[in-house]
Amino acid sequence: MDKQSGFTIIEVAVIVAIIGIVSAIAIPNMIGWIANGRVNSGARDVVTLIQKARIEAVRENSKVAAIFNSATGDYVAFVDDGAGAGTAENMIQDGSERTVYSSQLPPGVTFTGTLLGAGGGKTSFNSRAMPSYAGPIALTNSRGYAVTIRLGTGGIPTVE
Template sequence: MEELTRSVPRLPFSADAGMVNKTANQHGFTLIEVVVTIGIMAIVSAIAIPNMIGWRAERQLRGAVNNLVGDLQLAKITAIREAEHVAVVCNTGAGSSYRVFIDKNLNWTEDADDRLLRNVTTPPGVVIDSTTFTNNRTRFRPDGIPSFIGTVTFENSSQISPLKVVINRVGRIRIE
């Protein structure tokens, strides 16, 4: 009989208070702890996710602008190093892109004897909105000076401020 009473588990209730007595071998979370944790996670997610989406759109826009700046620097350096004219031709609007090539016959068109240096399409959601170059193009002369000064404006489908790449008279390239 003694063995039978030892094998019967004790109820976790106190006879006098009706409350749960936690013993050292009881583990786990209460329902209140789980609900509070889920609530905190929901609040943090509601704050963080929109910020992450905006951050991603801004990074795409900045990345596209930085790529153009690097490719304009490449065009300028190539023009000086190879003593050639290097053209940069932009296509604006949906499906924006730009091409950088050595323009041997100075006709603004990539011909068989011209060498393509870059052909870049902007990432999804990023467009080249406009340029102030004549016919959306400029060319670096063998001395590194651009034939046309102006700006290239990039926009994102989000409500982020547009960014501009500016080329001045001496060929300095900067972001505004």
């Protein structure tokens, strides 16, 4: 008798069924992990902006503004010194005020609570790295996962 090696069709079908069941369970969880990872990534990037703004304010001995636009998800830090026909210390990037750092939130992530500044979403750092406004900056995804960055009165951001 000849011995033939290999898999039977039943063995292959069982393996394919097991892979399908495991995938059906794992893929929705992986999608949630990716979405939550984007919120965490956005929070780390916002903290980076705050740290760079603080460092630049000390280095330049000038005010550096940090603006968070909840409508577009953009955020920018710039030296608010009124360079090139701009107005100094108005928390609006005008004239040729130099950008320190700018970025945008990852897809699916939004600012849901930036309680900085009179109009919300803005602060500036003085030459001692102290913010003009302190408070929370909240980021949320469509699944409801949220991360809050608290900017303390000493200028130190903490992620919660």
